[in-house]
Each structure stands twice: as C-alpha cells, then as structure tokens.
Amino acid sequence: MSIDVSGLTKTFPSTGSGRRGDFVALDDVSVSLPTGQLTALLGPSGGGKSTLLRIIAGLDTADTGTVTIEGTDATRLPPQKRNVGFVFQHYAVFKHMTVAKNVAFGLEIRKRPKAEIAERVDELLKLVHLSQFAHRLPSQLSGGQRQRMALARALAVEPSVLLLDEPFGALDAKVRKELREWLRRLHDEVAVTTVFVTHDQEEALEVADEIVVINEGRVEQVGTPDQLYDDPANDFVMSFLGEVTHLSGTVVRPHDIDVSTSPQFAGAVEGTVSRMLRVGFEVRLHVLTVDGEDVSVVMTRTHARSVGIREGSTVWLTVAAGATVVPSMRAASQVEMAG
Amino acid sequence: MTTALLDGAHTPAGPESPQGPRRRRARRATPRNTLTRGAALGLGVTMMWFSLLVLIPLTAVVAAAAEGGWDRYFSVLTNSQTWAAVTLTVTQALLVTAVNVVMGTVIAWVLVRDRFWGQSLLNVIIDVPFALPTIVAGLVLLSLYGPNSPLGLHWAFTERAVTLALAFVTLPFVVRTVQPVLEELEADVEEAAASLGAQRLTVFRRIILPSLVPAVMAGAALSFARAISEYGSLVLLSGNRPYETEVVSVRVLTFIENGNNASAAALASVMLFVALVVIVALDLVQRRVARRG
Numbered sequence: 001m002s003i004d005v006s007g008l009t010k011t012f013p014s015t016g017s018g019r020r021g022d023f024v025a026l027d028d029v030s031v032s033l034p035t036g037q038l039t040a041l042l043g044p045s046g047g048g049k050s051t052l053l054r055i056i057a058g059l060d061t062a063d064t065g066t067v068t069i070e071g072t073d074a075t076r077l078p079p080q081k082r083n084v085g086f087v088f089q090h091y092a093v094f095k096h097m098t099v100a101k102n103v104a105f106g107l108e109i110r111k112r113p114k115a116e117i118a119e120r121v122d123e124l125l126k127l128v129h130l131s132q133f134a135h136r137l138p139s140q141l142s143g144g145q146r147q148r149m150a151l152a153r154a155l156a157v158e159p160s161v162l163l164l165d166e167p168f169g170a171l172d173a174k175v176r177k178e179l180r181e182w183l184r185r186l187h188d189e190v191a192v193t194t195v196f197v198t199h200d201q202e203e204a205l206e207v208a209d210e211i212v213v214i215n216e217g218r219v220e221q222v223g224t225p226d227q228l229y230d231d232p233a234n235d236f237v238m239s240f241l242g243e244v245t246h247l248s249g250t251v252v253r254p255h256d257i258d259v260s261t262s263p264q265f266a267g268a269v270e271g272t273v274s275r276m277l278r279v280g281f282e283v284r285l286h287v288l289t290v291d292g293e294d295v296s297v298v299m300t301r302t303h304a305r306s307v308g309i310r311e312g313s314t315v316w317l318t319v320a321a322g323a324t325v326v327p328s329m330r331a332a333s334q335v336e337m338a339g
Numbered sequence: 340m341t342t343a344l345l346d347g348a349h350t351p352a353g354p355e356s357p358q359g360p361r362r363r364r365a366r367r368a369t370p371r372n373t374l375t376r377g378a379a380l381g382l383g384v385t386m387m388w389f390s391l392l393v394l395i396p397l398t399a400v401v402a403a404a405a406e407g408g409w410d411r412y413f414s415v416l417t418n419s420q421t422w423a424a425v426t427l428t429v430t431q432a433l434l435v436t437a438v439n440v441v442m443g444t445v446i447a448w449v450l451v452r453d454r455f456w457g458q459s460l461l462n463v464i465i466d467v468p469f470a471l472p473t474i475v476a477g478l479v480l481l482s483l484y485g486p487n488s489p490l491g492l493h494w495a496f497t498e499r500a501v502t503l504a505l506a507f508v509t510l511p512f513v514v515r516t517v518q519p520v521l522e523e524l525e526a527d528v529e530e531a532a533a534s535l536g537a538q539r540l541t542v543f544r545r546i547i548l549p550s551l552v553p554a555v556m557a558g559a560a561l562s563f564a565r566a567i568s569e570y571g572s573l574v575l576l577s578g579n580r581p582y583e584t585e586v587v588s589v590r591v592l593t594f595i596e597n598g599n600n601a602s603a604a605a606l607a608s609v610m611l612f613v614a615l616v617v618i619v620a621l622d623l624v625q626r627r628v629a630r631r632g
Contacts, residue, residue: 059530079533092531096549105545106535150531157535 002035002193003056003161008065010051010217025051026062027217033195033210035070038187040208041197044240048217049197053163056195057086070160085154085192089166091146093138099149100125100134106157124152127186144175155190164196168203180207201241205229213237235326245296247289247317249328254298256323259285259315261307268316271295276311287315397611403604415605423582424590425606427501429613431586432566435505439562440555443513450514451521469511473571476507480576496578501586504572509565513558520554549628556625560618567614 008029011022025048033039041049054060056067058079066075074082094102100121107117125131128148130141138146147167154162167183168176184207187194198204204211205225213220213228213236221233232238235251245254248269263270271289278284283304285297295317309315319325374382404411415421450462468476480503484494494500524547532542570588577584587610594603 057534059534079530080536080538082534084534086531086534088527088531090525090527092525092527094528094532094546105532105537109536109541153531153535 002070003033003195004066004068005032005052005056006030006066006068008052008055008062008067010048010055010060010062024217026055029065029214029217029219031212031219031222033193033212035193036191037209038184038194038196038207040204040211041195041214042201042204042208042211042240043199043214043220045199047215049199049214050165052214053165053195053197056161057084057163058082059086083157083160085157085159085162087147087150087154087162087164087167089169091138091143091150091170093146093150095138098135098137099130099141102138102149103152103156105153110157120156124156127155127190128152142175143171144179147171147179151186155192159192162192162194164194166197166199169198176203183207205241213240215240230324232324232326235328238324238326243296243298246293246328247295247319248291248293250319251326251328252319252323254284254296256320256325257295257297258318258320259287259297259299259307259309260318261309261313261315263316265316265318268318269293269295270314270316273309273311273313273315276309283309285309287317289317400604401608401611403601404608407601407605411601411605412609415602416609420581420585421590421606424585424587425609425613427498427585428567428587428610431498431501431505432563433617435502435509435566436559436563438506439509439513440559443510443558443562444517444551444555446514447517447521451518465511465514468507468509473508473569474575477504477572477575480504480507480572485576495576496580496584498584500576500578501573501584504576505566505569508569508572509562512562512565513555516554516558516561517551520551524550552628553625556621556628560621563617563621564614567610 008026009024010026011024013022027048029048029052041052043049051060055062056069058074058077058081062075066073068074069082069084079086094105097105103121103124104117107120112120121134122131125134128151130145130149130152133141133145133149138149141149151164151167164183168179171179180203183196196207205228208225210222210224211228212222215236221228221237223231228237229241232241235244238244238251243254244251245257246252247257248267260268269289269291271287271293273285274288274294275286276283278301281301283299283301285299285304287295287297289295297317416425446465450458450465471479480500481495483490484492484500484503486493486495488494494503528546529542532546537545568588569586570592573579573584573586573589577586579585579589587606591603591606594600594606
C-alpha cells in the first residue's frame with residue numbers, strides 16, 4: 001500500500017465567538033490507498049475529503065492518527081520532505097515566472113544541473129502539451145492550460161504520490177470533461193500513485209480505479225466504481241452516486257422501477273401519475289402511491305408509449321429484477337430528528 | 340497522444356482566455372480618438388485641476404529660477420551652506436527610505452500574517468505619524484529624545500534628530516502600500532512552493548518578495564518624496580543648525596525671508612529634479628524586478 005492513513009482525527013476551532021463546539025473535519029479515518037492507482041476521494045463539500053488530502057501532503061496536521069507514505073512514517077514530516085506532488089483547485093501558479101520556470105521550480109530547489117533541468121522541463125511540457133507556451137507567463141494561459149502546467153510542475157520532482165485537490169473544479173464543463181479523460185490517459189502513461197478529490201460522482205466513476213466515499217468526516221465506503229454503484233454500503237453512498245427515489249421502504253434508482261397499467265405482480269404498489277415530463281428520449285414520471293409516497297420513475301419514451309401512460313393514469317410499480325436496492329434510512333432519521 | 344483532443348481544449352475562449360483582454364487593449368492602442376463626451380469632460384477637468392494646482396506653479400518656479408541662467412544655479416549650489424543642506428537632506432531621505440523598506444515590510448508582514456492581542460489597535464496607530472501635525476510630531480520626539488530625555492538619549496539638534504524625525508513621519512508609507520498586496524497573496528501558492536521542497540526562506544525570497552517589490556518601491560517613492568520635503572517636525576527637533584542639521588526646506592525659507600526669491604526658486608527646482616530622478620529610478624527598479632522570474 002502506497003499511502004496508509006490510520007486513525008486520523010482533525011477538528012477545526014469554530015470561528016464565531018458565540019458558537020460553541022468545534023467543527024469535526026475528520027473523525028477517526030483509516031484508509032489504504034493502493035500503489036500505482038488512480039484513487040478518487042468523493043463526497044459532498046465540507047465532508048473532509050480536502051482536509052484528508054492536505055494532511056497527506058503535510059499542509060495540515062492531524063490532531064491524532066498517522067500517515068505512512070511508501071512505508072515511511074510521514075506523520076511529523078514537513079511538506080518539503082514528503083516528496084508529494086500537489087495540484088490545487090485554483091492552480092496556485094507562480095505569477096511572475098514563465099511556464100518553464102514554474103515547472104523548473106522544484107528541480108532548481110533540488111539544485112539539479114542546469115542542463116538536466118532544461119531537458120526534464122522540455123520533456124514535461126511535451127507531456128502536458130504546453131511546449132509552445134514555455135516562455136509565456138501563466139496569466140497568458142487559459143484555465144485548462146494553467147492546470148496542466150501545475151500538473152507538470154508537480155510531476156517534475158518525481159513525487160512518490162500525486163495529490164490533486166478538486167483539480168478541475170474551477171474549469172468550465174467542456175474543458176473539465178476533456179481534462180478528466182486526459183488525466184486518465186496521463187496516469188496510464190506515467191503510472192504514479194494518484195489521489196484526487198472531487199465532489200462530482202460522474203468524474204469519480206469515469207476516471208478512478210478506486211473510490212473512497214467520505215461524508216461528515218467518515219469513510220462511508222471504499223471500492224471500485226462498479227462495486228460502489230452496484231453494491232452501495234448504505235443509502236448515502238447510493239444517493240450520492242446517482243439519482244434515487246423511495247419505494248415501499250427501500251431506496252432504488254428511478255430507472256430501476258417497472259411500471260405497468262395492471263396489477264400483474266404480487267407486491268406491486270398502486271399509484272397515480274401526478275406529473276409527466278418528457279426530456280428527449282427520456283420520460284420522467286412522478287407517481288403518487290396510495291401509501292402517500294411520491295415516487296419518481298424514469299423510462300424511455302418508447303417504453304412509456306408502448307405501456308400507454310399519461311398524466312392521471314393509474315399504474316402499478318415494482319422494483320425491477322436485478323436492481324440495486326438499499327433499505328431506506330429515512331424513517332429512522334425522522335425518528336432521530338423528532339427525538 | 341491526445342493532440343486532437345487537447346487542441347480542442349485550447350480553442351474555447353473562456354473567461355481566463357488571454358485573447359480577450361489583449362485584443363481589447365490592442366484596439367485601444369489605435370490612434371483614433373475614442374473619447375466619449377463624458378470622458379472628454381472628465382479629462383478636461385482633470386487637466387485643468389492638475390494644471391492650476393501643480394503644473395503652472397511648478398513651471399513658474401522653474402521659470403523664475405531659469406531667469407538667472409546657469410550661473411544662478413551654480414552660485415546657489417556652490418554656496419557651502421546650501422550644498423551642506425542639500426547633501427544632508429538627500430542622504431537622510433535615502434537612509435530613512437532604506438530603513439522604511441525593511442521596517443515597513445516587516446511591520447506589514449506582522450500586521451497581515453500574525454495574530455496577537457492589540458493587533459487591530461496597532462493597525463490604526465500606524466497612521467498616527469502621518470495624521471499628526473508635523474510640529475506636534477517634533478514635540479513628541481523632543482520629549483523622548485530631547486534635552487530632558489528620560490532615556491538619556493540627547494539626540495536633539497544633531498544629525499540623528501533629522502533621521503529620527505524623518506523616520507517618524509514616513510513610517511506608514513511602505514506599511515500601507517505593502518499591506519494590501521500581502522493580504523491578496525494566495526496561501527496555496529506558498530503551499531505549492533513548500534510541497535515542491537522550498538524552505539520558508541526560499542519561499543519568501545523567490546515567491547513572496549517578487550510580488551511585493553512593486554508595492555515596496557511605490558511606498559519607498561512616497562517615503563522619499565515626503566522625507567526631502569519635510570519641514571515641520573525638523574524645526575523643533577533639529578534646531579536648524581547650519582552645516583549640521585539644516586535641511587533644504589529650511590534653507591529655502593531662509594532665502595525667502597532674506598528676500599532672495601531667485602535663489603529660493605533655484606534651490607527648489609534642484610530639489611524638484613532630485614525628486615524626479617529618485618522616483619523614476621524606483622519605478623525602473625520595480626519594472627525590472629516585476630519582469631524578472
């Protein structure tokens with residue numbers, strides 16, 4: 001295991017003078033991140049994933065717990081000594097240096113011979129497709145180009161792990177998609193152990209070999225994208241990885257509900273279509289069941305037409321065979337809130 | 340490997356795209372007059388105000404001085420008492436500016452980066468030397484460093500008194516120009532440098548300092564300009580002793596009191612020239628450092 005984190009706890013003192021109680025960013029987190037893989041730390045904003053990444057890099061210190069990188073205990077090491085490459089959401093470029101100087105920075109700090117630095121910088125700029133921009137200032141680059149420069153800068157020092165904190169968060173949707181694919185290919189080429197933080201489940205599912213879902217300072221689940229999607233540990237993981245709806249006490253994906261106009265199967269729930277929305281090939285239904293549940297269902301336009309559904313029609317809902325289902329925690333949490 | 344894909348990534352002109360602002364600037368650089376009626380009025384008012392207050396009076400001084408020709412300048416400057424005043428003023432102003440560059444940056448750093456008790460109070464007090472009537476500033480310093488000094492430092496009426504008074508009145512300039520720039524610096528840039536292996540001192544020297552230099556130089560220019568023109572705080576503290584503590588502004592006043600307006604104008608225009616040279620020099624330093632990586 002390349003990065004081993006165990007028993008990490010981190011609290012931030014509350015800033016407001018009136019409020020009591022500290023904010024718990026990480027609550028006894030233990031996780032192992034495999035060597036040579038691309039791992040995503042996925043979770044909602046404020047869930048502690050960035051804090052975990054910053055503690056691994058040594059930019060923050062944990063209250064308790066240990067961090068081991070490539071077998072050496074790094075808990076007390078300053079960031080300079082961890083040999084970690086870090087890429088920030090807002091690029092963190094050195095504004096007054098050219099692109100080439102930015103990339104060379106880490107090597108100059110290490111006092112490598114000039115010729116070697118020039119060669120390595122050349123090679124890296126080629127890798128991130130910025131060779132023709134070597135003598136530009138970062139302010140003359142687009143956001144995507146700046147982030148690629150930041151990546152080259154981090155890779156220059158041959159880090160044992162590469163950490164990326166919401167690397168595509170500040171980019172527009174199109175560039176983000178392209179860079180995400182490019183990162184995947186780059187990783188296949190360079191094969192450095194990489195950990196990136198994201199709150200975008202699509203990004204994590206598409207790019208990562210392994211995903212660690214983090215919420216409210218705790219690890220909810222660790223697994224491959226398929227494992228997480230097909231076998232979520234709880235309803236949080238399930239709802240975070242895609243759209244969900246509630247049907248007779250279970251959490252299920254809206255496209256995993258079968259709709260029929262007659263009670264064909266035992267246990268089918270009767271309801272009325274209260275709203276019907278057509279978006280391209282897709283039809284989204286809101287079905288109000290006799291139990292008073294508002295269930296959303298997604299099906300193809302063709303299927304909806306063949307079944308003959310329209311607003312106001314009475315339908316029977318069943319969970320499709322082979323669908324991923326998780327028991328609903330909604331009832332439990334409501335009791336908790338009341339108590 | 341993914342050339343086609345990446346070429347696509349370059350083309351969309353996002354908000355950070357470099358083409359946007361540059362193209363606009365290029366358009367503005369065309370010789371065509373682009374002033375709207377409102378802008379023309381604004382420019383007119385600006386020029387009139389500036390002329391009435393600054394340009395015309397300055398020209399008048401230079402013209403008055405020039406009436407006597409080069410001989411006048413020569414005779415004024417070769418007067419040993421005047422020359423002593425000029426060298427004293429310029430060296431003291433340069434000395435105090437150098438001190439301010441260091442101390443002002445340190446104070447700004449402490450105010451921005453550290454958290455301590457009484458910080459916001461200190462932040463307000465920094466401006467006091469600037470806000471105080473300068474004659475009061477002289478009085479304040481006299482009480483601590485004068486003949487009845489409780490510290491035993493009898494610096495009044497010596498060259499040190501000049502340094503002290505100038506340092507007092509110019510203290511806030513560098514602090515106030517550096518402070519906002521320091522506040523704007525992003526923490527992640529320093530963190531990036533640290534994770535690349537740079538120690539604190541290297542981060543300061545290679546990352547922070549280059550960003551601060553323009554602000555430091557701007558503050559230094561203000562500080563120097565203020566120092567060569569200082570009068571009020573020196574009157575009490577330095578005693579205006581010829582050859583020792585007499586500065587140019589006092590010398591100019593003496594000329595005027597003796598009805599020697601032409602010499603006063605000549606000396607004034609010399610100081611104008613000195614101020615211009617120093618301010619342009621500081622600007623050049625700032626540009627050079629800003630360009631260097």
